[in-house]
Amino acid sequence: MTNPDDVATVRPLTLAWVRRHLEAGERIVGAEALHGGATADMRRLTIGTRGGGTRHLVLRSFVDPTRQGPAEDLLHREAEALTTLAGTGTGTGTGTGTGVPAPGLVAVDPTRAHCEYPSLLMTHLPGRMILDDEGLETRLHLLARQLVAVHAVRPVVRPQEYVALTTADTVVTPEAADAAVWAAAIDVIRRPAPRYEGRFLHRDFQPGNVLFDLSPEDPAGADSARITGVVDWAAASWGPADLDVAHCSTNLALLHGPGWGLRFTEAYQEADGMLAAAADERLYWQVREPLAFSEEVQWVAQPWREAGRTELTTRAVEERLDAYVTFLMDAPA
Known part of the structure; x- marks a missing residue:
């Protein structure tokens, strides 16, 4: 109305x-x-x-x-x-x-x-964002296939190169974090960025910028969800597909738990998305994004709470961020 x-x-x-x-x-x-x-x-x-x-x-x-x-x-x-x-x-x-x-x-x-x-x-596009845990497995695969489609776009005029959102010197290690793990993660991004095959990037692809159409009988989109829109293209740029994947993975890890971050990476590859071939190169991009989030945890958590995820306090999101960085650093190559 x-x-x-x-x-x-x-x-x-x-x-x-x-x-x-x-x-x-x-x-x-x-x-x-x-x-x-x-x-x-x-x-x-x-x-x-x-x-x-x-x-x-x-x-x-x-x-x-x-x-x-x-x-x-x-x-x-x-x-x-x-x-x-x-x-x-x-x-x-x-x-x-x-x-x-x-x-x-x-x-x-x-x-x-x-x-x-x-x-x-x-x-205006129909649909709404969904941040709930229920139905996540289904939506995760839809998100992965959608991101593969974004990276398949071949613009006539290439957008500007991606901008890294953090440096090794600006990362904020959470107070309760394992300092040694975070120091090792920071050392990863001290290295020069790996060479990459450029792709058209959204640069803020995450559940809050994807709209879903849902049936009244399936409000969480567990079975019937379909994507109706990808919005907020203000950071569109040119860079490695790994960067978009890492950004969405980090959002999913903070919203739903660390395991969902790596699960999204797997789903992207299952959808024929191509990531860096070498494990150390993949780790560079995977770690860079959560380290960037360390500088703005409060800013990230606020819109999620406003959208109904009231349990995601700044402290709770910070704890999940720490757990995800640890998860990445401990994951087998």
Whole structure:
């Protein structure tokens, strides 16, 4: 249900900008805040169509002054990624031709030329994210196959090279962690990055950025789940497939337990995804991502709690992170 009064929460210049990108005879009839966006304000706009129906768009705005510096780069990247996916798709702007259902780009204003804040307007995809433990085995395989499809995309214009999210000198070892294990893990990423075959990366592929369509009889998606959308392409880049796999594996380990991290890596390979051939090279990428999470545990845990996983306190997530790093360092090659 929409509320016309919520439209007033969208700033006037931004509203005018959105209206300029609607079809003839359309109007904005409602706005609703979307939760889960960690770096930007997200709103679903309800658009009244000329024929009396409705459709939805999504407005992403970087309202936090501390994020407005990187916002221009992030929005350019997202716009380019959505354009790439639309160009490789069926012409519908959803990227379905490659099996990557992504939003269609409507408009972007990365420099605030028209809006109060750096903003991007895109189509709305059906479905919702699922962070529950129930039904995870089924969803894990869907996630793995979806990521293989992402890495199969061959953009005409290569996106910028990936950015490492941590260094050996900035890792934060948890207070209760085994210092020797973490020191060994940190030594792994002191080495030069292994050579790799580049792939199109999402760079934040994880359950919070994947939408599922569920039947009312199967709300956890144990049997009937299907992926309807992959969202948040602001960090899209070029790099090793291992990096995306390690990022999703780390998220799964923190959400559901350490074993699920390696299980996702196995599922990716079972879906014909290709990782680094040498064990020491795979370990480099596997360890780099959880070490990056060590610097932002509180920031990572908060949206999960807001989404209903209230047991995932900062302390609980930190303990799972420690367990996962230990698990990786102890795992057989």
